[in-house]
Amino acid sequence: MFELFFASLQNILTDPFLITLAVVGVFFGTIMGAIPGISSTMTLAILLPFSFHMDPETAMVFLMAVFSSSVFGGSISAILMNIPGTPGAIVTQLDGYPMAKKGQGGYALTYALISSTVGGLIGLLLLMLLAPMVIKASMNFRSPEFAMAAIFGLTMLAYSSPGSTFRGIVVGAIGILLGMIGFDAMTDVLRFDYGTVFLQNGIHLVPLSVGLFGLSEIFKNFSSIKDKDKQLPKIEKLIPPFNKILSLWKSILRGSFFGTFIGAIPAAGSAIAVAIAYAQEMKLSKNPENFGKGEIKGISAPEAANNACVGGALIPMMTLGIPGDTMTAILMAALLIHGLQPGPFLFQDNPGFVSYVYSSLFIAIFFTLMFGLIMIKFIVKLLNSPKKIVNISIIVLCISGSFAIRNLISDVYVMIFFGLVGYIFSLVKLPQAPLAFGLILGPVLEENLRRSLIISRGSWSIFLERPVSLFLIIFCLIILLLPFFKKIRSSYNTKIVKDL
Amino acid sequence: MGINFSEKLEFIIVTIIFTCCSLFGWISLILNPSILNNLFKRVDPGAGLLPVIILAFISLSSLYFFLKTINIVLDKQNYNKLIIYERSNFIVIYLFISIILYVYLSTYLTFIVSTSLFVVLWLSVLSTKKEIYSRGFIYELVSTFIFIILIVYVGFIKIMNTPFP
Numbered sequence: 001m002f003e004l005f006f007a008s009l010q011n012i013l014t015d016p017f018l019i020t021l022a023v024v025g026v027f028f029g030t031i032m033g034a035i036p037g038i039s040s041t042m043t044l045a046i047l048l049p050f051s052f053h054m055d056p057e058t059a060m061v062f063l064m065a066v067f068s069s070s071v072f073g074g075s076i077s078a079i080l081m082n083i084p085g086t087p088g089a090i091v092t093q094l095d096g097y098p099m100a101k102k103g104q105g106g107y108a109l110t111y112a113l114i115s116s117t118v119g120g121l122i123g124l125l126l127l128m129l130l131a132p133m134v135i136k137a138s139m140n141f142r143s144p145e146f147a148m149a150a151i152f153g154l155t156m157l158a159y160s161s162p163g164s165t166f167r168g169i170v171v172g173a174i175g176i177l178l179g180m181i182g183f184d185a186m187t188d189v190l191r192f193d194y195g196t197v198f199l200q201n202g203i204h205l206v207p208l209s210v211g212l213f214g215l216s217e218i219f220k221n222f223s224s225i226k227d228k229d230k231q232l233p234k235i236e237k238l239i240p241p242f243n244k245i246l247s248l249w250k251s252i253l254r255g256s257f258f259g260t261f262i263g264a265i266p267a268a269g270s271a272i273a274v275a276i277a278y279a280q281e282m283k284l285s286k287n288p289e290n291f292g293k294g295e296i297k298g299i300s301a302p303e304a305a306n307n308a309c310v311g312g313a314l315i316p317m318m319t320l321g322i323p324g325d326t327m328t329a330i331l332m333a334a335l336l337i338h339g340l341q342p343g344p345f346l347f348q349d350n351p352g353f354v355s356y357v358y359s360s361l362f363i364a365i366f367f368t369l370m371f372g373l374i375m376i377k378f379i380v381k382l383l384n385s386p387k388k389i390v391n392i393s394i395i396v397l398c399i400s401g402s403f404a405i406r407n408l409i410s411d412v413y414v415m416i417f418f419g420l421v422g423y424i425f426s427l428v429k430l431p432q433a434p435l436a437f438g439l440i441l442g443p444v445l446e447e448n449l450r451r452s453l454i455i456s457r458g459s460w461s462i463f464l465e466r467p468v469s470l471f472l473i474i475f476c477l478i479i480l481l482l483p484f485f486k487k488i489r490s491s492y493n494t495k496i497v498k499d500l
Numbered sequence: 501m502g503i504n505f506s507e508k509l510e511f512i513i514v515t516i517i518f519t520c521c522s523l524f525g526w527i528s529l530i531l532n533p534s535i536l537n538n539l540f541k542r543v544d545p546g547a548g549l550l551p552v553i554i555l556a557f558i559s560l561s562s563l564y565f566f567l568k569t570i571n572i573v574l575d576k577q578n579y580n581k582l583i584i585y586e587r588s589n590f591i592v593i594y595l596f597i598s599i600i601l602y603v604y605l606s607t608y609l610t611f612i613v614s615t616s617l618f619v620v621l622w623l624s625v626l627s628t629k630k631e632i633y634s635r636g637f638i639y640e641l642v643s644t645f646i647f648i649i650l651i652v653y654v655g656f657i658k659i660m661n662t663p664f665p
Contacts, residue, residue: 053660167514170561173554174521180554184547189535191547192528215599219592388626389644396615396648399603400655404662412603420596427505428513446550454544 004355005128005362008057012356012363018061022360025065026367030375033073034383035390036083040070041326042217045209046394048334049401056338057356063334064360067327068120069368071270071307075112076379079299080105088270088306091278095291095298102294106238106376111296112303113372114245115252119304120365122256123263123311127318128358130264131347134319138344143455144463146321146343147448148472150441153266153322154434155476160272161431165483168431175438176445178203185443186450198410205333205439207402207415212432213326214398215415216422221391238376244296251281251301259305263312266322270309277305310361318342318354321444326433329440336440511569518562525555591625598622611664615652619644 012018025047032043047066051059074086079096092112099108141149154176158168181192182202193199255277262273281301282291291298313324314331321343323329335342340350347354402415422432456462463469505513529535529551536548598618606614623641624632631637656662 050655050660166561170518170558173557173561174518177521177525177551177554177558180551186544187547189547190532191535191551192525194528194531219595222591222595385643386640388623389640389647392619392622393644393647393651395599396619397651399599400611400652400662400664403664404656404660407663409603409607409665416596416599416603423592424513424517428510428517430514430517442550449550450545453549458545 002128004351005358008352008355009359009362012061012359018058021058021062022065022363022367023371025062026069026364026371027375029066029069030073030076030368030371031379031382033070033086034076034379035073035387036077036081038390038394039213039217040067040074040086040088041213041330043070043073044327044330045206045213046397046401048206048209048330049404051334052337052405056335056340056353059334059338060353060356060360061363063331064357065364065367067331068307068310068361068364069371071310072113072116072303072368072372075116075303075306076109076376077383079108079112080380080383086270086306088274088302088309090271091274091302092299092306094278095293095295098292098294099296099299104237104294107240108294108296108299109372109376110238110240111245111248111299113369113376115248115255115300115303116307117365117369118252119256119259120307120310120368121362122253122304123260123308124358124361124365125311126257126260126308127311127314127361130315131319131354134315135344135347138320141320141344141468142466143448143451144466144469145472147445147452148463148469148476149320149322150445150448152472152476153316153441154437155479156266157434157437158431159479159482161433163429163431165480167429168434169480171425171430171432172434172438175435176442177438178208178435179439179442180446185447201410203414203439204405204411205436206337206405207411208418208439209330209333209436210398210402211415211418211420212422212436213330214394215419216426216432218391218395218398219419219423220426221387238373248297248300251297252304254280254284255301255304256308258301259308260312262305263309263324264315266316266324270306270313270325273305273309273312274302277301307365314357314361318346318357319344323437323440326436329433329436332440508569508572511565511572515562515565515569518558518565522555522559522562525551525558529555594625595622607665611652615648616645619648 012022028047029040029043032038032046033040044063044066048063051062054062071086071088074084074089075092075096078084078089078093080100082093082097084090084093096105096108096112099105138145154172155169158172159165161168177192179202181199182190183200184191190200258277258280259270259273262276263270278291278298278301281297282288285291285295285297287295309325310327313328316322316324317328317332319342321332321341323332332342335346340346340353398415398419399412402412403409405411421435425432425435452462453460463473529548535546535551537546539545539548539552598621602614602618605617609617620641623637623644627637627640652664657664
């Protein structure tokens, strides 16, 4: 694998077009990720249509650049404006913003950038080392295991989504239902089409993602668009003393490991990883009282964890076909559009492509570092542009991107519809991500469920007879019952307090 | 400040969403029962198996939310206003309508013309009268146009060969 990695790395580095594409990806990823109200998921969803007409390897160079750089971009607004650009930057602001207030915003950004780079590289290394092991284990997986793994992915996402787990599961079920609109892949039977050609084509994942994660956010942003724009402070000094950077190596390493392993849990997400990395750093610190007041370890550990999550989240997506988070879900959509099915067979049939994914991520991490160090002052200036311009431009991008997928105006209407759905969902506290996950995992679940039942001649016990499948069922049940146990426990505790 | 829904309205809307989804599915299955042909056969359960399972789950969930909503609505102590909004929140509704119009008109006026109209309209709406008559507004307009034309023309039309209307 390392040989292929270096070969593809050489291919990318010697191709001026690919280098330009990576630079463009890093440029847009960093800036869009840094704009408050534009999450990295939204950035990736909006820029995804640009990759359609590229070959899969070229598309990966662009998308990985956007993916990796937007994660760092989120930290810029967290440090300078106290508004995290991405959920993974939510902890960075705790110590980053106090540093910016003290006039050390440039230093804070450099600490974040270096930690992100190291974290990203460790995440990538662990991805390269762990993926073959997961592949080896998953080679014994058959249809029952894959069906249960899809259910496991959806359950985990519903559990980790904000708000009620039950609501998340129902939304996931609706997503599966949406995925069934159109022709059935196994029998060519039409389902839920109501006799219309528009529904016979099915719901395309990209307009749904752009609407759900892009346009709905714009609707939310417009609620407060007339508020005054927050001006960013000027960046004076950028490079901190070298010995201070070196003193962070332990916290960066710890953060990176937390990030990779938590990121590898389907749907756990970067927000959990950074919170754990920060709490751990605080616990191990000799001066925990400094945290929240501009402690550099409070920036380095979560930043390393945040970027290591990129590599971590790619493990279940690449090896099992289960997205680690919403961003990898969009990345998985990109692979599916290019006719590549993530899973063990991707490694077997397309090792060259897999190595391109790795080398693209490596280049993205490296370019983000270079771009960040050279262009940070320019990015800060660009971020001071009025948010109305940004939001209007993004609406045009969402519309153009949705149209460009299949050159169908109906895809644009689908995107607008799901933009409204996403906005209404956020108003009534329904999570949006399970809808997209359901659409992606639905076909995997259905195909493997039916195949399992054909093998077992209609007996459902096949899912209980296979150890991995049984383990996943038990795990899902525990996750589903956890909120009920918590409720019972809290009501029991309240009763005891009342009795006392 | 965004729109805030009371718990009552939140449950009503969630129930409506879930019920609509299950109705959408069941009606389609009733209209096209051939999907369920192999459902109880011991070979391939066919294209109807997962839809039936999922629809049954969504229907039961909507029933649960319906009962919970009734419980909340009948709760006499729950006097909360249904919706708490600010006047500025209507902007989202206007935005939604204008986007639909923008896409609809693009097929008649061409994409470039309708995009220009949309951009000018919203930049004007989001600026104060004083701002509109200032030089800054022209800069904003020009910079937005340059950005959009760069992305749409270079990105979509030149590189991706997208045949915009």
